[in-house]
Amino acid sequence: xxxxxxxxxxxxxxxxxxxxxxxxxxxxxxxxxxxxxxxxxxxxxxxxxxxxxxxxxxxxxxxxxxxxxxxxxxxxxxxxxx
Numbered sequence: 667x668x669x670x671x672x673x674x675x676x677x678x679x680x681x682x683x684x685x686x687x688x689x690x691x692x693x694x695x696x697x698x699x700x701x702x703x704x705x706x707x708x709x710x711x712x713x714x715x716x717x718x719x720x721x722x723x724x725x726x727x728x729x730x731x732x733x734x735x736x737x738x739x740x741x742x743x744x745x746x747x748x
Contacts, residue, residue, distance in 0.1 A: 673732040675723050680739020683712040706741020715740075 667674060702709045719738040722728055730739050 668732055673728070675722070675728075675734045675736060677719055678728075678735065678739060679711060679716040679717065679744040680737065681705065682713055682739075684713045685738045694730060696717050698736055704743055705739065706743075709740065711738060711740045 681698070683698075698710060716738050720735060721724060723736070
């Protein structure tokens, strides 16, 4: 779709801390800490950090970025989607 001016990217956020945990999987603090120890930055990313990546991709600054899969999981090893 690039020739038509359409940019398409995907963002994989990995383990993300949010103020609302309305999903079907709720992890205990211990499980979150264990998962965070495997992440390069040593913690789950925040929703605001993921939003910053999406905001960049939606801006004119990202004009050269299309057809990409972007991991925004703080250095999560291996696959970050299950």
